[in-house]
Amino acid sequence: MRWDVFCRVIDNYGDVGVCWRLACDLAGRGHAVRLWLDDAAALAWMAPAGASGVEVLPWDGAADWPQPGDVVIEAFGCELPQGFVARMAERPAPPQWINLEYLSAEDYVERCHGLPSPRYVEPGAGLIKRFFYPGFTPATGGLLREPGLLEARAAFDREAWLQRLGPGRRPRERVVSLFCYPNPAVPALLGELAESPHLLLVTPGHAARAVGEALGRVPQPGAVFEVGLARVAGLPALPQPEFDRLLWASDLNLVRGEDSLVRAVWAGQPFVWQLYPQSDDAHRLKLEAFLGRLAGTSDHEAARTLRQAFLAWNGFATGFSAAALQEVWPRATAGWRDGLLAQDDLTTQLVRFVSRTG
Numbered sequence: 001m002r003w004d005v006f007c008r009v010i011d012n013y014g015d016v017g018v019c020w021r022l023a024c025d026l027a028g029r030g031h032a033v034r035l036w037l038d039d040a041a042a043l044a045w046m047a048p049a050g051a052s053g054v055e056v057l058p059w060d061g062a063a064d065w066p067q068p069g070d071v072v073i074e075a076f077g078c079e080l081p082q083g084f085v086a087r088m089a090e091r092p093a094p095p096q097w098i099n100l101e102y103l104s105a106e107d108y109v110e111r112c113h114g115l116p117s118p119r120y121v122e123p124g125a126g127l128i129k130r131f132f133y134p135g136f137t138p139a140t141g142g143l144l145r146e147p148g149l150l151e152a153r154a155a156f157d158r159e160a161w162l163q164r165l166g167p168g169r170r171p172r173e174r175v176v177s178l179f180c181y182p183n184p185a186v187p188a189l190l191g192e193l194a195e196s197p198h199l200l201l202v203t204p205g206h207a208a209r210a211v212g213e214a215l216g217r218v219p220q221p222g223a224v225f226e227v228g229l230a231r232v233a234g235l236p237a238l239p240q241p242e243f244d245r246l247l248w249a250s251d252l253n254l255v256r257g258e259d260s261l262v263r264a265v266w267a268g269q270p271f272v273w274q275l276y277p278q279s280d281d282a283h284r285l286k287l288e289a290f291l292g293r294l295a296g297t298s299d300h301e302a303a304r305t306l307r308q309a310f311l312a313w314n315g316f317a318t319g320f321s322a323a324a325l326q327e328v329w330p331r332a333t334a335g336w337r338d339g340l341l342a343q344d345d346l347t348t349q350l351v352r353f354v355s356r357t358g
């Protein structure tokens, strides 16, 4: 099939990150993808080599729109250009129009997944926009997981990768990756890591600034310095496949947003998730819903400790402890990842969805 994916970069890297992964996954399965972006700057480091089967095009508003493909993805409610919608209506067989939504574990996702968008039911034009919700349960659209991911993860040589990255790994060092928004628990994390051998790998941007504020020294890309028994290494912005390997190489991943959360799940190591902060604390509900699924175990004590770590990392509690989280992780999350792996991935479901409704 031929796909048009539209993405507006609102903030951070999640919008383009998710759309790029989806585009690559579709192309890897033999589909042709045009990815329309209003700002492709992040792809310079996220995807420097591009991907065969994915054409990146500018969404500049004044375009002379080509004939739309078989499926049109409107990512995160970005509102398609009217000129393109008009071209869609002209097609003898109207394209499938999908609004790909944000990831959430909240209950409304199961209720809304697959529904038509009332505003866009235009029988005359034959155009119906449908909501497609990623999610963690079988009644949702699932999570992106491209074929071959788990095999690549299993064959990964972490010591060799850390050598190539620069700092290598010293005996007994535990590796922690840090990708976060401004975060009040970073000083507590740094204090804890400094007490035993750790290698902290710090992504550029907010995470490097937060570490810099706490230590009075910003980790620069490529530089390594010591804090107590820990080493702190600054990273450059990595291409997306290398970012995945960063998560595979770490014993603990501190991730944020949407795409890195999913990649941390597939990395299979303990992780803590920082949600994109919203002014009305809507992210607290989102976090509680996620914790309800992640820690849905009968081991209540382990679940409580896990919950405490996630709340503290998101500024809703104090007393963040990475060690406590790692200790309870296997008990608190038992069976969760296997359950997710047993579900079809998002692209498989999306292709099935548009084939059925087409």
Ligand SMILES: Cc1cn([C@H]2C[C@H](O)[C@@H](COP(=O)(O)OP(=O)(O)O[C@H]3O[C@@H](C)[C@H](O)[C@@H](O)[C@H]3O)O2)c(=O)[nH]c1=O
Binding pocket: 010, 011, 012, 013, 014, 015, 016, 017, 018, 045, 046, 102, 179, 203, 204, 236, 237, 238, 239, 240, 241, 243, 256, 257, 258, 259, 260, 261, 276
């Ligand atoms: C640090 C780093 C990230 N990345 C990629 C991984 C991901 O695809 C992307 C980061 O996206 P996320 O993990 O989703 O986090 P984010 O914070 O950048 O994006 C967020 O922005 C908010 C506005 C949205 O509401 C959230 O849903 C979320 O998408 O950047 C690299 O490829 N290399 C890197 O070195």
